[in-house]
Amino acid sequence: MGEAILKINNLNSYYGKSHVLQEVSLTVNSLERVAVLGRNGMGKSTLLKSILRLQDIKVEGDVLFKGETLNQAKTYEIAKKGIAYVPQGWLLFPSLSVEEHLLVAYRPGKSKAKEWNPERIFELFPEIAARRKVSGTKLSGGEQQILAIGRALVSNPEILLMDEPSEGISTMVIDRVIDLCHQLTEQGISILIVEQNLELALRVAQRVYVLVNGRIVYEGTAEDFRADKESQHQFLGV
Numbered sequence: 001m002g003e004a005i006l007k008i009n010n011l012n013s014y015y016g017k018s019h020v021l022q023e024v025s026l027t028v029n030s031l032e033r034v035a036v037l038g039r040n041g042m043g044k045s046t047l048l049k050s051i052l053r054l055q056d057i058k059v060e061g062d063v064l065f066k067g068e069t070l071n072q073a074k075t076y077e078i079a080k081k082g083i084a085y086v087p088q089g090w091l092l093f094p095s096l097s098v099e100e101h102l103l104v105a106y107r108p109g110k111s112k113a114k115e116w117n118p119e120r121i122f123e124l125f126p127e128i129a130a131r132r133k134v135s136g137t138k139l140s141g142g143e144q145q146i147l148a149i150g151r152a153l154v155s156n157p158e159i160l161l162m163d164e165p166s167e168g169i170s171t172m173v174i175d176r177v178i179d180l181c182h183q184l185t186e187q188g189i190s191i192l193i194v195e196q197n198l199e200l201a202l203r204v205a206q207r208v209y210v211l212v213n214g215r216i217v218y219e220g221t222a223e224d225f226r227a228d229k230e231s232q233h234q235f236l237g238v
């Protein structure tokens with residue numbers, strides 16, 4: 001495992017006066033899969049939105065991508081540097097077909113042979129290839145999740161940020177998402193996932209953090225957290 005691709009130091013995030021993330025520090029190493037676990041409302045989505053400078057969140061602290069600060073960067077600049085996002089609820093457009101979602105997001109990769117492009121997404125996911133002319137929002141939940149992942153991949157990112165990929169999809173699609181995450185790190189893409197689904201997080205990630213009320217209360221290997229029933233109960237209520 002390489003050096004840090006994403007490093008967050010002492011992050012504090014606010015919606016107006018509401019102080020949501022408190023002194024959050026975390027690292028994703030190059031080609032690592034990291035999960036941030038937490039119950040509803042603990043600040044998981046806010047963490048990803050703070051990294052991407054989305055919405056009206058006041059962010060203090062440092063976000064570094066490959067050692068370079070993103071503190072002053074705009075969302076589109078952050079995306080261009082190689083950080084892609086699969087939002088909670090997918091945020092697809094009714095007016096765009098499946099294919100158009102991929103074409104609009106496509107940014108050529110460094111190597112033509114290895115890049116993610118719409119055709120490669122369709123080869124990997126024949127179920128959305130068969131529906132390429134259909135509006136993205138007319139797909140099933142699982143297919144919309146796959147399209148949202150495909151849309152992120154065709155930007156040829158170095159790291160993928162995923163917000164609750166387990167939400168609204170069947171266990172069969174969950175299994176595919178987990179397999180895909182493993183394939184992606186083998187193919188050069190690091191992963192940061194925020195989840196409340198413990199099983200998905202533990203099957204995807206090598207390391208986990210747990211957020212409670214906007215603070216990191218646990219950091220360790222997925223293997224250790226799987227064995228630590230007491231912390232699971234204390235922090236996640238499972």
Ligand SMILES: Nc1ncnc2c1ncn2[C@@H]1O[C@H](COP(=O)(O)OP(=O)(O)OP(=O)(O)O)[C@@H](O)[C@H]1O
Nearest residue numbers: 015018020038039040041042043044045046047196
């Ligand atoms: N736009 C907003 N304005 C004000 N407060 C917000 C906003 N979005 C989220 N919050 C608050 O910030 C806190 C963290 O929310 P966040 O969505 O990050 O949690 P989460 O862990 O992702 O939960 P969920 O699993 O429900 O998405 C919550 O108390 C929430 O009510």
